[in-house]
Amino acid sequence: MADSRRSAPLSWTNKPAAKMSDVVEKTLTALPSLLSLDSQPGSAKLSSSSKLGNLIRGITELTSKHEEEKLIQRELVSIKEQVSSPNTTMRQMKELMVRAIYCESLGYEASFSYIHAIKLAQQGTALEKRVGYLAVSLFLNENHELLLLLVNTVLKDLQSTNLIEVCMALTVVSQMFPKDMIPAILPLVEEKLNHPKEIIRRKAVLALYKFYLIAPNQVQHIHNKFRKALCDKDPGVMTASLHIYLQLIQENPDGYKDLTASFVTILKQVVGGKLPIDFNYHSVPAPWLQIQLLRILSLLGKNDQNASEIMYEILDESLQRAEMNHNITYAILYECVKCVYTIHPKSDLLEKAAKCIGNFVLSQKINLKYLGLKALTYVVQQDPKLALQHQMTIIECLDHSDLIIKRETVELLFRITNAQNVMVIVDKMLEFLRVSPDDYTTIDLTGKVAELAEKYAPDNEWFIETMNTVFSVGGDMMQPDIPNSFLKLLSEGFDGVEEDRKLRLFAVDSYVSLLRGEPGKLPQRFLQVISWVLGEYSHLMEELEPATVLRLLERLLDMKQTSSETKSWVLMAMTKLCEGGASVAVAQQVSETYISSMDTVLRQRAQELQHLSQDSELRARVLPRDADLEPQEVDSSLSFLDGFVSEALAAGAAPYKPPHQRQEELAQAKALSLEPYGLSLPISMASCSIADRQSPTLLSISSGLSGDSTELSHKGGPTTLKLDGVKRVWGREGYLRESVEEVAQVEVPSPLRSPSQQAGADSSHSQTPTPTPDPEQDKQQLASSLFFGLSSQSPMCLMGKPEPTPNRFRRKTKGQGSSSSATGQTPSPLSSSPSTVDDLLGDDLLDSSIPSEPSVSSSTITLELSQGFTATAHGPCDVEAELADSDVKESNPSPSEDDGLVAADPAPHEDPDRPEDPCLSSHLPAELCEHGHSEITPLCTNQSLELSACHVQKEDSLVFVIFICNSSAIQQIQLELHSEHLEVSCVSDSPEVDVSSHSVTVYQYSLTVKRPSVHVEVAGMVSYQLCDGTPQNLQFSYKLPLTSFIRPLTVSTEEYGTMWLDFCHDTKQNLTLISDGEEPLTATLNVLKRKLQLGVVEVIGMEGILACQLLKDQPCLMHCRVHAGLLAVWLRSPVPDLPDCLIYHCQRALQGD
C-alpha cells in the first residue's frame, strides 16, 4: 500500500469507493426509503420517524446558519420538555442525550441536560448507561461541579459484578474525575489491577495514569504496582502502563534507568513478532507500541552512554526491519531516527539514520518528504553537514507549492543560520512571511528574524533595514521584546563609540526617509521606535534641523490612526528636540493642541513639552543630551516630599497606609471578601505601570504627588530608557554566552546572492551581478549562499551545537544584566504585559526535543538496601519530643510500623562501656556541641541495645542525632529512618562501619520539612543480627515540634511587600497580647521572637511585620496589628499548611509560660 490517498478506497475492502458520497446524495433526497432498506445493526433500530432521525435529516438538509439556529433552538426546546418529564424512560433518555450531544457538537449549549446525563449513567443499563457516561464526558469539563454527583455512580459500578459496568466506570474515570474524590475510589481501582480479565486490568492502569496526571501525590505509593503492570502477561496491560512510564521518565529520567533493559527487551519481542497476530496493523507488529517504546528509550538514553549502549542493537534492528513500504513503517523509522540522534551517538547508527532521512527527503510522497524535513530540522543542530548533503532538495522544497513544506524548510534554514548565510536565509524567511501572513507565523518568524539579525548582522545598514522590515511586517502583533531589545541595543551601544554612532546615524537617516514617505502605513509600535530614536539621536545628523524632525513628527500626531500611546511617544521625542526658534514655535503649537486633551497622559506630556520648550536651561538639566547611561541619583525615599506630607497631615489628611494594609482593612470591612483581595491588587499595580510605560523618558512630574512610595521607588528617571537593572531579555542563551567572549570580528566575504536577493537586500554592498537566467544555476547559487559556512565548520559535532560564530553586536558587559541569563520575564519600558507567545517561541527555539525535567526528590533515601528482616521487634516504643521551646519529654510508647529503606552509615566510635544517659552528651560531635542540643531522650531499649536521640538546631539546618549503645556482641546493626513530613538525609559521610560491640555509635541526620505539620515525626527501625545470626529489629519514633525548623528571615520592608503579594496560602487569627509592663505589642513580639525565632522586619505604631523561614528556604510572613485589645495576626506563605501550623505555635507561645 503505497500512497495513503490511493490506499483510502482500498480500506473499504469489498465495496465501491464512492459509497459514502453516494449515500449523502441519497440522503438529501430519499432518506426515509434509504433508512428502511438499511440493514445496519444500529440504524435498523431507528425508525425514520424517530426524533433522532428527524434531527439528523434536518441537519443534513440545512442550507444556512440561520436555518441551523432555528432548527437547533426548536430541538433544544423539545429535548428540554422531554427530559424533565417523569414519564420518560431510560431508553428515551438515551435518545434524548444523543440529540443533546448533536446540539452541543454544533455549538449550542444544552446545559439543562447535564444533570440528566448523570442520571442516565446512574439509572440506565447497558448501552443506556454507557451513553450517560459518554454524555457526561462530552458535556462537562474536569472542574465542573456536577461531576461530584457522578462519584457515587462510579463507586457503585466499580463494585458491580457486571464486568461491562466496571469497564464503563473505569473508562469514565480515566477520562475525567474530580481530583479531590480520588481517595474514595482509589482502593477499588487498585484492586482491579489484580483482576483476572485483561481489559479490567488495562483500564485500571489507564485510570491510575489519569490520577497520576491530575494528582501525582495520590498514587505515589503504588509505583511498584506500575512495575507489576509493566510485567503483566498481557501485552495490552503492559502497553497501558507505558503511558505512565513515559510521563514518569520525562519528569525524572534518572529514576528509571534500571528499566532500560526491560524496555529494550519488550521492543525486541515486539519487533521480532512475538505478539499475537491481532496486534498487527497492516502486518506491522503493534506499530504505535513500538513508537511509544522508542520515545521512552530516547528519554532514557539521552546524555547517558551506558543506557544508550543497551539499546544500540535493537535500534539497529528496527532501522533494518522497517524496510517495508508502508506509511506506518515510515512513522516508526522517523521515531527511530529521532531516538538515534537523541541518545549517546554511535557512528554506524547515525550513518544509517542519516541515510533514512535522505530517503525521506528525496521521496516523491509528500507526507514522507515533510517528515524527512522535520527529522532533518531536528538533527541538523547536531550534524549540520547533513543539511549540506541535501542542499539541492532543500532549495527545491523552499520553492515548493505546498506551504507546509515551505514552512518546514524555513524552520530548517533557521537552524543552520550562521554569519555567512544570514542575509540569504533572513531574506527567505521574510519572503515566506509575505506569502503566509497569518498571525502565528508572523509572530513566530518576526521573532526569529530579529534574533538572527541581532546575532549575525554583517553590517549596520543591513541590520537597520532588516529590523525595519520586522517592524513593518510584525507590526503590533510581534513580541514586545523585539522593539525593546532593539532600542536597548541602540542606546547601550555594542562595540566602540564610533560604531555606535554610525549605527544610530544610520537609523536616524533611515527613519527620516521613512517619515518623509508614507508614515501612515507604518504600525504603531514602529512609529514609537522611530519617535524614540529620532528624539534621542537625530542631533547626530548635523545637517538635519531639529525643526525638520519636529515637523515630521507633527505629521504623525495629525494622522487619524495614530494611537494615543504613540502620540505620547511623539510628544516625548518633541520635548527632547525643541531647540532653537523654529522648533519652539512648533512645540508651542503642538502643546497648545494637546494641553486640553481628554487623555490625561497626553495632557501631561503636552504640559511638559510646553514648559520645557520655554525653559531651555531646565530642559538641559532634565533631559541632558548624550546622558551617561549610569543611573542618575534618585531620591527613592521621596524625602523632598516630607514637608508636603507633614503639611497635609497637619491639615487633616489620612496617613499613608501600605497597600497590604489597605487591602486587609478592605477585607475586614466585608467579612467574606477574601477572594477579591487577591485580585484587586494586581489590577491597581497594572494601572500604575501603564503610566510608567507611557512615560519612557521622563520622571513623571505629577506622580510624586499621587502615587505611593513603594511604587515610585523604581521609577528612577534616567533620561534614556530606564534599562538598568532590567534583565537582558534578548539574546537567547547562546548569544549571551558569546557576548562575553572576546572574539575578533571576522570580516566576512560577502556571499553570493541570487538575483531575487539583490532586490531585497541592501544596495550598498558591491557584488558581482549574476544576470544568468538559467534556473539550475540559480539554484546552485542559492545553495552556495545558503549553505555557506556549513562545510567549513568544525567536523561533525554530534552532541554539542556547532561552534558559535562571533556576534555582530556584542553587548558591552555592563552591570549585572548582561551576565545574567535571559529570562524574558522582566518587563521593559516598551512592553505591554508579557505575552505567552514569548515563552512558547523561546522553548521552541532552544530545544524541540523533550525537556529534561529536574529530578523529583524521593521521600526516602536509600543508602544501602537492607534485606528483609523477618523476626519481630522486641518491643517498639515511641518517644515524643513535644513542647514549643524544644525540650524533649518522654511519653507513652506506641507501636509504629514503617518500611522505609534508609540505612545509615554508622559513625565510628570507640567507647567500650555502656554509658548512662548523661554521658551520651559527651559523644556529641564537637561541631554540634556549640549549638546546644535538646535533652537526650531514650528511644527504645532491649537487653542488648539502647537507642537515644536528641536534635541540634543549627542556623541553617536541624541535625538529628541518634546514639546507639551496644552492650552486647550483636553485629550488623543497621538503621533506617523514614518520615512522611520530613526529608531525611545522612550527614556524616564516614565510611560504613558496623557498630562494634560494647560501644556507643553516633548517627547524624539532617532534617528538612517536606510537609508542614504542627508536630513532625521521624520513625525508624534498627535491625541487627544476634550472635547466632538471627535477625532482629527494633522500632522507634521521635517527635519534634515544627518550631525547631523555624529560623528568622531577614528581608527589607520592600521585599516583604512583594513577597506578601506572591504568597497564596494564608490564615488569620486573633491572639492574646502579653502585657507585662512593657508596651504590649513590643512585649508580644519579643516573646514570638524569642520562642519561635521569628525575625521582626519592622514595627510601625500599632503594627508589626515579621518574617521567618522554615528549613529550608520556605518563607512565611506575618503581619500583626493591635486591635481591640487583641493581636490580629495574619500569616502568609507559599507553603500550604505552614501558616496554620505556625499560628498554632504562636498561640502556644503566647499562652504558655
Next chain:
Amino acid sequence: MIQFVLMVNRQGQTRLSRYYQPVELTRRAALEADVVRCCLSRRKEQCSFVEYKDFKLVYRQYAALYIVVAVTDAENELSVYELVHNFVEVLDKYFSRVSELDIMFNLDRVHVILDEMIQNGHIVETNKGRILAPLTALDKMADS
C-alpha cells in the same frame, strides 16, 4: 499529544467532535469552521498535514467525509495519519461497510469506539478486536 478529533463532511458540517483539551463550547464552532476551511482548501497532491495556529492538523479524506486530528508539534504526524485509518478500519469492521449515515445514526457508538482508542490525547488501544470488545458486549446485552 492529540488535541481533538473531528469528522466533517465536504459541506463543512461537523459529524463528530471530541476534544482532549478544554475548548469552550462557544469557541468550538468557529474553530471547527476554520479547521475545515484549512483542510478543504487543499488539493489532493498536497501534504496531509497542515499547520494551524500553534498545532498541526492531520487529515484524511474518505469519500465525502474528512477526519481531522489536531496534534501538537512534537507528535509524529504520520503515525496519527495511520491511526485515523485504523479508526476507519475499526468502524468498517463494526458497521461492516461503514457510511456517513452509520456514523450519524450511531454517533454514540462511534464515540464509544473512539473512547476506546484515544484517551486524554493519547493512543491507548489499536488492536481492533479489543477496541470493539466492550461495544459488542453492550450490543449483546441489549439484545438479550
